Amino acid sequence: MTKTRPAVVIGVGNDFRRDDGVGGAVVARLRQRAGVRPLPPGTVLATCDGDPARLMGLWEDAALAVVVDAAHAHPGTPGRVHRIALDRGRLAPPTATSSHGLGLGEAVELARILDRLPLHLVVYAVEGADGSFGRGLSPAVEAAVPALVEAIAHEVARRRP
Structure with a gap:
């Protein structure tokens, strides 16, 4: 499969569920x-509700896909960021779980079976503190966003073709 876009960054979540909106933020x-400070040419920025078909549609022709999602961890540290890289078509067992019913791992496995994975997939999972209804991130998650933005910009620039 030809990869036509160098990179796509996908923010997964629901902006009306507080910290679940971290991907969109x-x-x-x-x-x-x-x-x-422009990203490399051709970089696509997108948001998604986490539906596996929509995720696959966004990342399938990308050389690099970076996915940002809220996560639950037990015990949790709100604002802590986990970086998980795809290894030969499978995600390593996560230390945190998606905040969505059908997790990202299932979407990755389906994409692998259907040969619709990007060449490289990196997931940044941010541990949330508040998943209640409403807008706005909790202070701990909000504090993690600036460094995460810079890490992702570096990730995209580093994988430049």
Whole structure:
């Protein structure tokens, strides 16, 4: 399969469930940052509700896909970021779980079976503190966003073709 886009960054989540909106918040900040410090040409910034078919549609022709999602961990440390890299079509067992019913691991496995994975897949899972209804991130998750934006910008620039 030909990879036509160098990179896609996908923020997964629901902006109306507090910390579950961290993926969208990171993508929004990356868009703002790109106005001053552009990302590599062809980089796509997108948001998704986590539906496996939509995720596959967003990442299938990318050389690199970076996914940002809220996660639950037990015990948890709100704002802690986990970086998980795809290894030969399978995600390593996570230390945190997706905040969605059908997890990212299932979407990855389905994409692997259907040969719809990007060449490289990196997941940044951010441990949340508040999944209640409403807008806005908790202070701990909000504090993690600036460093996460820079890490993802570096990740995309480093994998430049």
